[in-house]
Amino acid sequence: MRKRMLYVLLALVAVACSHDTIETNAHTNNNTGRTLVVYYSFTNNVRTIVGELTKQIDADILEVQPAEEGLDYAANNYKIGSALISAIRNNPNSPDSYPAIKPTDVDVAQYDNIIIATPLWWSQMAAPMQTYLFNNATKLSGKHVALIVSSASSNINSVVADAERLVPHATWMGQPLWINNNNRSRTATLLTQWIATLDFQSSTNTSSMYITINNQTHNITLVDNQATQQLVAKLQEGPINVILNTNADFEIWGPLGFSLPMSNEHINAQPGDVVLYNGSNICIFYDTNSWNYTRLGHIDGMTESQLRTFLHAGESNIQVTLSLSSTPSAIKSVATDAAKSAYYTPDGRKVANPLHGIHIIDGKKVLL
Ligand SMILES: Cc1cc2nc3c(=O)[nH]c(=O)nc-3n(C[C@H](O)[C@H](O)[C@H](O)COP(=O)(O)O)c2cc1C
Incomplete structure (x- = not known):
């Protein structure tokens, strides 16, 4: 079994390096349609999760990247990150509320299953991921979608609500997976168990x-x-x-x-x-x-x-x-x-x- 290694990252390909083999106990989604993992990561926790996830399933990967490079969202008591979240919270229906992200030529519409992996910021979904979902809501309509959220300790209820608001017509593939500082060391096992519960869409490649x-x-x-x-x-x-x-x-x-x-x-x-x-x-x-x-x-x-x-x-x-x-x-x-x-x-x-x-x-x- 060979992992499809089509990487569609806009930049960093660090997660790709260790993925040449598939663990023997890994679930595979070979009988399903195409799967895209869309992730954003600021301090590498989500990137590490996605690295483990794509050892276990066949998927392409898209990294969401803010248009403005080099911002330290955590500096000054998370000032920039906090301001971005507040702007969205205050006016969630306006495109102007969402920070720009780099364009990508990966067309999410070509995929049957989408796994969103995002950090939690101030109890909400990290702002760049919110931008991606806001921009692609129509294309995500009707797709089978799953959610992974990484936080330090805060519960993910508001991130789940963000996802449901931003992708209102998704078919959720299962419960969201919450990885935090307490269970992070068990990421591989948590993913294996979680993947087994997901309702992957079979291929829509029907003529x-x-x-x-x-x-x-x-x-x-x-x-x-x-x-x-x-x-x-x-x-x-x-x-x-x-x-x-x-x-x-x-x-x-x-x-x-x-x-x-x-x-x-x-x-x-x-x-x-x-x-x-x-x-x-x-x-x-x-x-x-x-x-x-x-x-x-x-x-x-x-x-x-x-x-x-x-x-x-x-x-x-x-x-x-x-x-x-x-x-x-x-x-x-x-x-x-x-x-x-x-x-x-x-x-x-x-x-x-x-x-x-x-x-x-x-x-x-x-x-x-
Ligand atoms: C701007 C910002 C705000 C955050 N707010 C919270 C929070 O309210 N609660 C929490 O438990 N963690 C919070 N975190 C921590 C991240 O959710 C956590 O470290 C996550 O695993 C980061 O993922 P990443 O390393 O892929 O960026 C925050 C991080 C940042 C950068």
Whole structure:
């Protein structure tokens, strides 16, 4: 087993030096998607933790670095560090509150699992790490995220709250790990035990999904971009149900119920094309249209007239299920208000007048 040694540090590579071998008792996440460890360290404690962590799992590493070099955050009773934390605390929604960090060309969106490792400063998350998370909140949306916090002795509750505020749409992989001066000597063991509890995301490197309408299912070949990666990550949690409507006799479209990263381009959409419109709407074409969209994929092997029939062209309130399985068995979530109080069968069919048996309403199973 060989550790992937793609180091994406902006500078210091000290942690890399001792990582050529993997401990025999180490957990590995070979069956999972790609993992990125993002860390910040001022006095090397977190750097040491990350060094140990990446002996135990396969991961790339990104070190967050303040744009301004040479600052001593601990000088004069931690004056600079304290001022940075206060600025964020006073106005957490303003980009101006966050100290600049050096740019990086590592795209966190390319990873399935993100482990954040940060020091605690005045009971909060260290300011440079807060900047990184603030700047990358959208890309981290839907990712599997875990948190390691290093403090001298203070509890990490407020750092956890910072993480939840800065990455509100993360899927947390497990409990945060707190390493402090009392347990620091047992870092390797603590990490081993902690890693074993984490729910790593499997790879989102999936190139197709399925669309089901009225019990007919077809394959959609996906393009590879941030939008489809996040969409696949969501679909790995379960099928997505949307209610779409015909628009202008060339498409059915409607809200997904969540946003995906846009990479808009001017597209001459063709029958079968599936695109993202305005970040949070899905459009499926049975005819042509030119507009700015983000490509998602294409329904394979169907003529325009077959598409019209399959997509229920001309109709409203079309119940569409997107999934990674050709036989989606359960409804995970219902995206639109209109559908919220409707009943569905376990295989995703909307039922106007439910009789007996198991049905799903508002995402919950009920026995009628
Ligand atoms: C500006 C600043 C403020 C800190 N505030 C606290 C604190 O309130 N409570 C605590 O237990 N440790 C505090 N620490 C100590 C660090 O959390 C601890 O040493 C951590 O392990 C440092 O990680 P690092 O060496 O990777 O930078 C502070 C350190 C700095 C630099």
